[in-house]
Amino acid sequence: MAIRNWTEPSRAITEKTNQAIISLDLECTRSPTIVHVVEGKHMKxxxxxxxxxxxxxxxxxxxxxxxxxxxxxxxxxxxxxDRSILDWLAFLGRLKKTGMPIQGMLRYAQLRAQGAATEGERCELLVAHREAVRAHIAELQSCLLALDAKIEGYSTAPSSSRGKTHAEPHESAESGQPTERSARARRGTGKPARARPAHARGD
Structure with a gap:
């Protein structure tokens, strides 16, 4: 009766298993070493x-x-x-400049890394961000109109009043500075009362 030798198959299985482990380790390595960096394609x-x-x-x-x-x-x-990262960094810069929080940028980067299967989710994320950007632009436009109106008011004011530095009533209240009326009132309370003339008292 022939006895089968299981040594070689088991060794082959072991070698394949070790190769698989090595392969997985290489895939998980964060910064693999490359010996040949293509000049002009890679950047320090x-x-x-x-x-x-x-x-x-x-x-x-x-x-x-x-x-x-x-x-x-x-x-x-x-x-x-790789120089291809320049476009990605430029896009990240636009997301940051338009107010996307770092968590949103990370979410988009994770979806992007998963490939074409996540295009729908990426589109939804960008649509939501676009709406937020539009709302912010509308808010800024409203603020800009208020500034234009204030500047227009100064430019059409009489020339005699342009040199005055007194704040407007509402501006004084917002800045915490006393108004002219309240300042006069406080100055008045700090002086002793005048004695009335005799003829004014009816004496």
Whole structure:
């Protein structure tokens, strides 16, 4: 009766298992090392900071929290960013400038990293943000109209009153400064009462 040798198959299974573990470890590595960095296609962190206007600290922070992918490393261990990240950083800058909170930016970045399957969710997120931006613009427009009206009032005021520095009643109340009337009242209470003339008292 022939005895089957299970040594080789078990060794093959073990090797495959080890290869799978190694593969998973490499996939989870945050900053893999690349030996050959293509000149002109990759940028060091200082160059990326100069081009985008972001500080080196900000770029590292974005990388740490997951807003941008972890950078590759060149042969000397320095970060090497693909130039394609420039468009993404520019878009993040627009989101930030229009008031999107960091949590919203992170959510969008996470959806983006998942690929085309999340396009619908990304669109909904941007639509909601657009509505918030429009509401903010409308609020700013209202404030701008109020400023225009105030400036127009000053420009049409008589020339004799343009040099006066007295605040308007409502402006005095808002600033906490006393009005002219209240100032006169306080000055009056600080003086002793005058003695009335004899003829005025009927003596």
């Amino acid at each position: 962190i200082g160059d990326l900071a100069s081009v985008t206007g972001l500080s080196v600290h900000t770029i590292r922070y974005y990388e740490r929290i997951g807003l941008i992918p972890f950078a590759l490393r060149d042969a000397s261990g320095q970060r090497a960013y």
